[in-house]
Amino acid sequence: MGADDDPLTSAVRGRVRTDPAELERCRRDASHLAGDPTAVVAPRDTEDVAALVRWARRNRTPLVARGAGTSLDGESVPTEGGVIVDFSGWNSVLEIAPEELSAVVGPGVVNWSLQEALRPHGLFFPPNPGSWTTCTIGGNVGTNASGPRSFRYGPTRVWVRSVEVVLGTGVPVRWGARTAKRSTGPDLLQLVIGSEGTLGLVTEVTVRVAARPAERDGLIVPLPAGISLGSVASRLARLADSGLSAVEYLDRPSSSALRASGRADLPADEAFLLLEIEAATRGELAARRARVAAALEAVGVSAPPIVFDDADRLWMLRGESGVVLDERMGIRVREDVAVPLPRIDALVRRLEAIGRDAGAPLFLFGHLGEGSLHPNYVVEPGSPAAERIRAELLDAALALGGTVSSEHGIGHVKRPFLARELGPAAIALLRAVKRQCDPDGILNPGKLYPDARAARAPSRSPSAARDAAVRPR
Numbered sequence: 001m002g003a004d005d006d007p008l009t010s011a012v013r014g015r016v017r018t019d020p021a022e023l024e025r026c027r028r029d030a031s032h033l034a035g036d037p038t039a040v041v042a043p044r045d046t047e048d049v050a051a052l053v054r055w056a057r058r059n060r061t062p063l064v065a066r067g068a069g070t071s072l073d074g075e076s077v078p079t080e081g082g083v084i085v086d087f088s089g090w091n092s093v094l095e096i097a098p099e100e101l102s103a104v105v106g107p108g109v110v111n112w113s114l115q116e117a118l119r120p121h122g123l124f125f126p127p128n129p130g131s132w133t134t135c136t137i138g139g140n141v142g143t144n145a146s147g148p149r150s151f152r153y154g155p156t157r158v159w160v161r162s163v164e165v166v167l168g169t170g171v172p173v174r175w176g177a178r179t180a181k182r183s184t185g186p187d188l189l190q191l192v193i194g195s196e197g198t199l200g201l202v203t204e205v206t207v208r209v210a211a212r213p214a215e216r217d218g219l220i221v222p223l224p225a226g227i228s229l230g231s232v233a234s235r236l237a238r239l240a241d242s243g244l245s246a247v248e249y250l251d252r253p254s255s256s257a258l259r260a261s262g263r264a265d266l267p268a269d270e271a272f273l274l275l276e277i278e279a280a281t282r283g284e285l286a287a288r289r290a291r292v293a294a295a296l297e298a299v300g301v302s303a304p305p306i307v308f309d310d311a312d313r314l315w316m317l318r319g320e321s322g323v324v325l326d327e328r329m330g331i332r333v334r335e336d337v338a339v340p341l342p343r344i345d346a347l348v349r350r351l352e353a354i355g356r357d358a359g360a361p362l363f364l365f366g367h368l369g370e371g372s373l374h375p376n377y378v379v380e381p382g383s384p385a386a387e388r389i390r391a392e393l394l395d396a397a398l399a400l401g402g403t404v405s406s407e408h409g410i411g412h413v414k415r416p417f418l419a420r421e422l423g424p425a426a427i428a429l430l431r432a433v434k435r436q437c438d439p440d441g442i443l444n445p446g447k448l449y450p451d452a453r454a455a456r457a458p459s460r461s462p463s464a465a466r467d468a469a470v471r472p473r
């Protein structure tokens, strides 16, 4: 917990816990990895966070920020040990300003709680990840999370106006502004979004919010076998004035698992599109639904949809698809890639071939309208077969002009693949930014940067011990 003459308990005012139950709670995220934290700190306020960072710098101890721990690639796992900075108690919605379409929140506010707080004001926060009933706004900022509604509204990045963040130097800064727009040079705020707690600890977030549409239907549309998913996505993406806010996909194995779990009243074991359409009136909604139906018919999709008047219920159900696979298949390779819409079919063919060759069943779902798919392979993560599958599918996405992470982040698991996508010049620049913001490399080491240790000052803990801390659960 630090040097005997510089105990953590004297450095911060917030609660410091070292009991086995609390350490156990914070060892993992939703990936297959686990680490060994030495303590969990719940800082009281921003000054306390700054004091914690100064202590960590003196003692060369890693600090790993944690919201709800739902990240999927080890983003919030203490892979090099150290202290967990638990922001889950920072869960106050500090201000809602309807007249300027913004809200100020603590980083530990759960996404769904923010939605509930905004509802009486006729507002909502558009990013709605499948984990929205548990994940936090700090975590959403950390991973630049998206959700079904990102089809129309974009990822978290678009919905943050400013952050207060304590950098790895121990200096608190406020980046961004409350205004609707600004042109003040390169955007430092955007450095923080998606930085996975590696540059600073976010202590407050000012988010943009949107007016809640009066009408919103969720639709489940059966897809015929052999349909071109790329054609469906491209056709729907080009629909003007349709109010279409989400275009999701569930393949047949995923929908069968969901149906068998009893959680979803799906009509049959088949593949489905999950759509959301927004409008100001029921009449406008009906006209928009007719336009979407005609567009779907043009690409060979004509089965009548199942309609949810409360679209949020549909996204709750969609969020269950990953949970059901967790229960039925256990830990597995869960990936997150995106390709340009016209290349979706080529990607799907490649994903199926990879699964067939490896003898690993494939479950495929995701945000089809954005070309973003989550292939899940039933294979032990960390095994040579799993790593081969991961490398092949990420390479396939890159070869098709896509990305190795459409929304989950890089974490520990995908570090080796970041350089393949960004190239050496971008990696060098990212490392320079990291050194500037976190000169001692104390913030979430072992994440994001392909070779973070090269940028790190000598640690008190031997590297062998660090490696031992990264192990499958």
Ligand SMILES: Cc1cc2nc3c(=O)[nH]c(=O)nc-3n(C[C@H](O)[C@H](O)[C@H](O)COP(=O)(O)OP(=O)(O)OC[C@H]3O[C@@H](n4cnc5c(N)ncnc54)[C@H](O)[C@@H]3O)c2cc1C
Pocket (backbone or CB within 6 Å): 029, 030, 064, 065, 066, 067, 068, 069, 070, 071, 072, 075, 076, 087, 107, 128, 129, 130, 131, 134, 135, 136, 137, 138, 139, 140, 141, 142, 143, 144, 145, 146, 147, 148, 195, 196, 197, 198, 200, 201, 202, 203, 319, 322, 323, 407, 408, 444
């Ligand atoms: C069932 C399920 C469904 C999911 N669906 C989606 C989806 O649809 N879309 C999507 O994008 N993701 C999805 N995810 C992944 C995950 O929920 C998101 O990445 C989410 O943003 C993580 O939030 P969290 O509060 O759990 O963050 P954590 O896992 O606790 O942290 C995530 C990262 O942010 C950093 N961080 C957290 N708080 C702070 C802070 N205050 N300051 C600095 N850094 C911080 C952490 O260090 C870590 O690097 C899903 C996960 C699950 C388990």
